[in-house]
Amino acid sequence: MTRRPIFNRRRFLGTAALGGAALASPAYLRRAYAQSGGEVNIWTYNNFVPEDFQKQFQDETGIKVNVRLVDDQGKQFNLLAAEQPNPTVDIMTVAGHRFLQFVDSDLLAPLDTDRLTNWGNINPTFSESDWATVRGNKWGAPILSGMEVLSYNTDYVSAEEAQTWDTLFSEQYSGQTAYIIQDMMSIVMLMMGYDGNMVEYLDDPDTAARIVEEAKQFLIEKKPLVRKYYDSGAEVQQMFVNQDIVLGHSWNGPAAALITDGFPLGMAIPQEGSYGFVYTFNIANNAPNMDNAYTFIDAVLASPEIGAAMTRASGFISTYKDASQHLNDLERKATSFPDEQLANLQFFRAEANELKYGLVDPAVEAIKAA
CATH class of the missing domain: 3.40.190.10 (Periplasmic binding protein-like II)
Known part of the structure; x- marks a missing residue:
């Protein structure tokens, strides 16, 4: 087979970075959140918090967002277990099929969806499915799905x-x-x-x-x-x-x-x-910045544009209603x-x-x- 010219890695890395900024123009939060200050600590995968959303959230709320990248559910579990009962993290990213392990070890706080005014922006296929409820409680906000x-x-x-x-x-x-x-x-x-x-x-x-x-x-x-x-x-x-x-x-x-x-x-x-699997944003049991964690999760659920930005940056499928309308044909493909x-x-x-x-x-x- 004829070898294709080697793909320009420098070009890829540059355009990939630009891809994360492609939706920089929408005012994601539409100036809906009051200044409260402090910080929120998040463990998540690469590109799950779009950089432009993060900047707008920090500017709007005064809350500093500290992101620590993770690459494995097991490592995240072990680290969180080692930190309890005083974790350094507020929000982590747990796959739905790993909920029980975290719940049984008292590492997650039940999610109070009444504190999330934008909960209804999630497609009910994800937010109300049987895997999303464990022992009568929600444990995470579905953000992205994959396979x-x-x-x-x-x-x-x-x-x-x-x-x-x-x-x-x-x-x-x-x-x-x-x-x-x-x-x-x-x-x-x-x-x-x-x-x-x-x-x-x-x-x-x-x-x-x-x-x-x-x-x-x-x-x-x-x-x-x-x-x-x-x-x-x-x-x-x-x-x-x-x-x-x-x-x-x-x-x-x-x-x-x-x-x-x-x-x-x-x-x-x-x-x-x-x-297939679904990634969720979850709040740690005894989270040091619980109020800011709810403010962040509610903000990230605020609009389908944010869901589209997360899909564009990560490649995973958004769980938000109408997010695909904000993707181009190649991205949808x-x-x-x-x-x-x-x-x-x-x-x-x-x-x-x-x-x-x-x-x-x-x-x-x-x-x-x-």
Whole structure:
């Protein structure tokens, strides 16, 4: 296959930065929030707080926003648990399917939606779905949704090849692939015909352990083929841009950001299936700046333009009503999938998380050490 001229990494990084500022002109808050001062500390993923929104929020309210980037739910859980009962964080970003782990450990405060005047701006598909309510309480404000996809450089990998996860583990692309091991464990179980959520095995821990062991051995066997196990969306973006890899498992958000910048990338939900998830803004139990945390979350829910800015910056799909109306055609294309592929999608569930991650986390460490 003829090699395409190497994508200009400097150009990409520059235009990606500009992409975050593309919606700088709207007055997001429309001067609705009184000056209160102080600060709010947020742990979140890269680009989940648009820079221009952050600046407007700080100017409008006098509240300083301190953002600490995270790249892994497990690391965030461990850090928060270590800080209790006096956390340094006010708002964190928890995926809906990880709620129970945080709730059971008393790390989150129930969300008082009566304090959020803009709660109604969230699509009820997300705000009122069954996963969003745990033990009668809301625990987070849904902001972005996403899924695990097979991303591929369209100059080297065909759309047909991307219809199966088998391509990711093929000798043909040895040394040119990357994935997040923990996420791939669920997908490999699904490939094998098992329930990657492990809900089916709640009453049968021996079967659950056998299935995880089977998935672990598969990934150990395929370890010589992978170029790198990675952790963050920015990392996989850089590997694609530098042409270190030509395909890999990724979240759809980082992949969509490359697509909208013009990089030759495609995404697919393979025929074996995959999993979707929803990110939420959550308030820490004993948050040091509780009032400011509610002010920030209410502000970030204020308009569909903010949802569109978050989609544009992160590549994930906004949960806000009418946010897509503020995206251009290419941006909408990068955040949508054919119906036949969406039919392959399941959502992560939390009921069996204690069982699942009690088995999966040690398996991940074993794969790394193998």
